[in-house]
Amino acid sequence: MPMPGSVPDSRPHWNVAALREYVARFLELHPLVERVVTVLAVLPAEVLDDLLHDPCFRLALDRYVPGRGRTVLLASPSGNWKGSRSVVLKQRLAECAEEFAHYVIAHELAHAYLWNGGWGEITDREEAADALAAHWGFPAPERWS
């Protein structure tokens, strides 16, 4: 909640300290936490509300396979499965170029936000995730696009 008399904040529930605390629950003290927080901190409040308030949304660290982040698809035991919202990030994202890491993190968060589906008129889910990540301010770096 904003302090009495303070200027209304567009995302009062998700200040950087709260985001760091949230991310650290999943990634512990990994250096990747700050990169994830950097991306989350600029996302629209409605996106953060949707993801971070959803118990289906998970962040995890893939400690074993080098490469880029991925969204894991899991089978559901129940019939009312909407899709996966788990984002598994590779350890390498803590060490690679910051711009690339921010792009991959935003791209994976976009998949989660879109339930691995399309965005508006973009039906290809990879293009949709790239477009939404770019919309959030994290376009694919030149050499990767």
Ligand SMILES: [Zn+2]
């Ligand atoms: Zn993707």
